[in-house]
Amino acid sequence: MRPDSFASDRHPLSSPPEPAVTSEERLRILLESVQDYAIYLLDTDGCIVSWNSGAEKIKGYTAQEVLGQHFSMFYPPDDVANGTPEAELSAAARTGRVEEEGWRVRKDGTMFWANVVIRAVYTPSEDGPRLRGFAKVTRDMTERKRLRELEAASQHMNEFLATLAHELRNPLAPVSNALSVMMLEPLVSPTLRQCRDMIDRQISHLTRLVDDLLDAGRVTTGKVALRLEPVELSDVVVRAIEMIRPHVALRQQAVEVHVPPTGIMVNGDGTRLVQVVQGLLNNASKFSEHGGRIGIEIDKVGAFARLRVSDDGCGIDAAALDSIFDLFVQADNRFERKESGLGIGLTLCRWLVEMHGGSIEAASEGLGRGATFTVRLPLYAVQGAANDEGMRGDSTGHAELGALAVLVVDDNCDSADSMAMLLRMKGHRVQVAYSGAQALDAAERSERIDVALIDIAMPGADGFAVLRQLKGTKALGDACFAAMTGFGQESDVARSLDQGFDLHLTKPVQLPLLDTLLEQAGERRAGH
Numbered sequence: 001m002r003p004d005s006f007a008s009d010r011h012p013l014s015s016p017p018e019p020a021v022t023s024e025e026r027l028r029i030l031l032e033s034v035q036d037y038a039i040y041l042l043d044t045d046g047c048i049v050s051w052n053s054g055a056e057k058i059k060g061y062t063a064q065e066v067l068g069q070h071f072s073m074f075y076p077p078d079d080v081a082n083g084t085p086e087a088e089l090s091a092a093a094r095t096g097r098v099e100e101e102g103w104r105v106r107k108d109g110t111m112f113w114a115n116v117v118i119r120a121v122y123t124p125s126e127d128g129p130r131l132r133g134f135a136k137v138t139r140d141m142t143e144r145k146r147l148r149e150l151e152a153a154s155q156h157m158n159e160f161l162a163t164l165a166h167e168l169r170n171p172l173a174p175v176s177n178a179l180s181v182m183m184l185e186p187l188v189s190p191t192l193r194q195c196r197d198m199i200d201r202q203i204s205h206l207t208r209l210v211d212d213l214l215d216a217g218r219v220t221t222g223k224v225a226l227r228l229e230p231v232e233l234s235d236v237v238v239r240a241i242e243m244i245r246p247h248v249a250l251r252q253q254a255v256e257v258h259v260p261p262t263g264i265m266v267n268g269d270g271t272r273l274v275q276v277v278q279g280l281l282n283n284a285s286k287f288s289e290h291g292g293r294i295g296i297e298i299d300k301v302g303a304f305a306r307l308r309v310s311d312d313g314c315g316i317d318a319a320a321l322d323s324i325f326d327l328f329v330q331a332d333n334r335f336e337r338k339e340s341g342l343g344i345g346l347t348l349c350r351w352l353v354e355m356h357g358g359s360i361e362a363a364s365e366g367l368g369r370g371a372t373f374t375v376r377l378p379l380y381a382v383q384g385a386a387n388d389e390g391m392r393g394d395s396t397g398h399a400e401l402g403a404l405a406v407l408v409v410d411d412n413c414d415s416a417d418s419m420a421m422l423l424r425m426k427g428h429r430v431q432v433a434y435s436g437a438q439a440l441d442a443a444e445r446s447e448r449i450d451v452a453l454i455d456i457a458m459p460g461a462d463g464f465a466v467l468r469q470l471k472g473t474k475a476l477g478d479a480c481f482a483a484m485t486g487f488g489q490e491s492d493v494a495r496s497l498d499q500g501f502d503l504h505l506t507k508p509v510q511l512p513l514l515d516t517l518l519e520q521a522g523e524r525r526a527g528h
Contacts, residue, residue, distance in 0.1 A: 038138040041121075044131055046071050046089050058140050060107030071136065074104050076111070092118040093131055101141065113145040114138050168210050169486035169507035170412055176203055176508030177418030184425045201246065207508060211488075226269040226355055230380050233264045233273075233298050233305055240277035241296075247282065251290045255281070258297040264305045265380040272352050273377075279345045280309040280373050287371070288313030304358070305379055310372040316364035324362050325350040353377070404428045404521055405448055407476075409439040409466060410455040410484065415507070419453065419484075428518070436461035436469065443473040450521045452476060453505070456485035456496070464499045471500065480521040484509065 038055035040048055047070050051063035059066075059074060066073070072085035079085070079102070092098040097119045104114040117137045122129035182188070182196050241255055248255055266273075277296075284294045288311045295310040316324060325346050346362075353360045358377040364370065406428050410416035413434060420430040431446070433439035436458065443449065452470055456463035463483060470476045480503070483496035488506030496504040503517050 036139065038136075040136055042071055042089075042134040042136055044133055046085060046134070049133070055138070058106075058112070058138065059104075065107075074138075076103050076105055079103075088116075088118055089134060092120045092134055096120050101145075104138065112140050113142045115141045164210075167486065168206070169488070170415065172203060172206060172210075173486070173507035173509065174412070174414035174418040175199070176207075177415070177422050179203060180422050180511060181418065181425055184422075201250070203508070204246075226272060228267050228269060230265050231268045231270045231273060233266055233307065233377075234259045236270060236273045236277055237296060237298065237307075239270075239274045240281055243274070243278050244281045244285065248285050248294065251285060251288075251292070253285055253288060253290070253292050253294055256293060256295045258295070260299060264298055264300060266305050266356075266377045267380040268356050268377065273356070276349045276352050276375065277307065277309070279349045280375070283345060283373070284309055284311035284313065284371070287311065300379065301376070303379055304376040307375040307377070308372055310370060312370040315367045315369045316362060316371050317367055318364075321362055321364065325360070349373075349375075404450040404518060404525070405446065406430045406451045406453065407433065407439060407442055407446075407449045407470075408453045409433045409436070409458075409463070410453075411435060411458045412455065415455070419509070426518075435459075436466040439466055440469055440473070443470055443475045446475040449475045449479050450525055451517065452479050452481050453484045454481065454501075456483055456487065467500055478524060480517055480524060482517050
């Protein structure tokens with residue numbers, strides 16, 4: 001680089017006295033060592049009078065190619081036509097400094113996103129500071145811009161997934177409720193029973209897809225927090241098998257379990273570990289033939305617990321083993337593939353296992369020769385395991401339920417009516433309100449309401465406003481309140497609880513959670 005002084009005729013001035021030369025030499029060495037920034041000087045008209053090695057690296061021109069040229073050569077044609085380079089110099093001369101980001105052009109014609117700072121350079125004179133030129137610093141921000149766009153796209157995707165889940169869960173809720181009512185009907189023909197069971201399986205499948213989409217968004221944004229405690233790995237296996245049992249029974253598949261006589265304890269989130277094992281079992285079942293065999297085995301290897309899920313199914317091609325855990329990737333991507341899915345399940349398994357400090361890997365001897373998935377988790381310390389019994393909740397002592405007075409508030413008529421139908425078949429007295437105003441009217445006409453199920457996203461007054469109004473009525477002074485909504489992210493749950501709800505129910509509502517709420521309401525009523 002040549003950090004010469006500026007001259008009005010665009011040519012360097014004659015050499016300054018010896019001390020200034022030494023100072024400029026130091027500056028030259030410093031600027032030449034900068035490789036990540038293009039640093040160069042312009043005269044008052046915007047022509048280049050110096051050029052550092054960083055500028056050559058970023059823009060592709062040598063000093064001989066650019067010295068004396070106008071700096072607008074680095075701008076896209078549209079910017080040149082609009083007078084952008086001259087406008088930036090005028091602003092810098094007027095304010096002293098200009099900073100902006102935009103596209104710039106390299107020697108080879110490629111574009112890069114640049115952060116540009118132009119600072120006016122003045123020298124003192126008898127008439128006051130005189131503009132001598134401009135110092136220009138350019139940094140290639142293409143990669144950073146790409147990362148910002150990816151982060152923004154990820155945020156938009158998560159917002160879209162949350163909205164999508166809400167919109168999907170709203171129609172799923174009344175279907176699921178109606179199905180639960182059908183399950184309680186004792187006299188059903190074999191044909192209707194077959195249809196009912198088919199609907200049940202497909203609703204479960206749709207719900208799982210929605211949950212997988214949301215979990216993918218939660219994990220990638222760091223919104224999944226593990227609740228670690230001593231967990232018996234064999235208990236995890238039992239719970240996972242129970243959840244997958246209807247699926248494997250339909251395919252007439254056998255699950256063979258091998259666990260050691262002594263327990264294997266890990267420090268983990270039991271719910272998430274069940275999700276991992278269930279995902280692996282579901283994957284094994286999905287890619288195995290009817291009547292196939294699925295094996296699950298746990299043991300200890302050094303300081304780790306090892307869990308292996310194996311099958312005798314279609315196997316995995318060697319080329320796909322490295323990518324099978326990637327998001328939205330499925331090893332079997334042929335058009336004739338029989339099994340549907342989003343390619344999220346194994347990715348979630350990997351993320352959740354790694355959050356536990358463990359690892360997961362897949363192995364297969366090739367297509368048609370089955371596959372084995374191996375999970376390794378750190379063992380829980382022996383002294384920690386000794387306190388396990390003290391951490392287990394006592395499940396006894398629930399109050400015997402009588403008929404409860406329930407208020408269902410939901411602007412979706414099908415969702416409200418099907419929930420009311422289900423609650424009535426459970427022996428409870430139910431009132432339905434399709435708006436906040438109707439809910440207040442029902443509260444004023446009632447002597448006592450034990451439970452209120454309130455939809456959040458309602459026109460007019462949302463569920464939080466309805467909650468505050470209902471809590472001020474005499475009939476619901478001791479009631480249990482549950483938010484009932486299609487939004488089910490952890491932030492949604494936290495907001496519901498912070499606003500005063502006792503429970504957050506995500507549509508379609510799971511019956512065990514509904515029963516828990518009813519038990520809580522029964523206990524509260526028994527205590528008064």
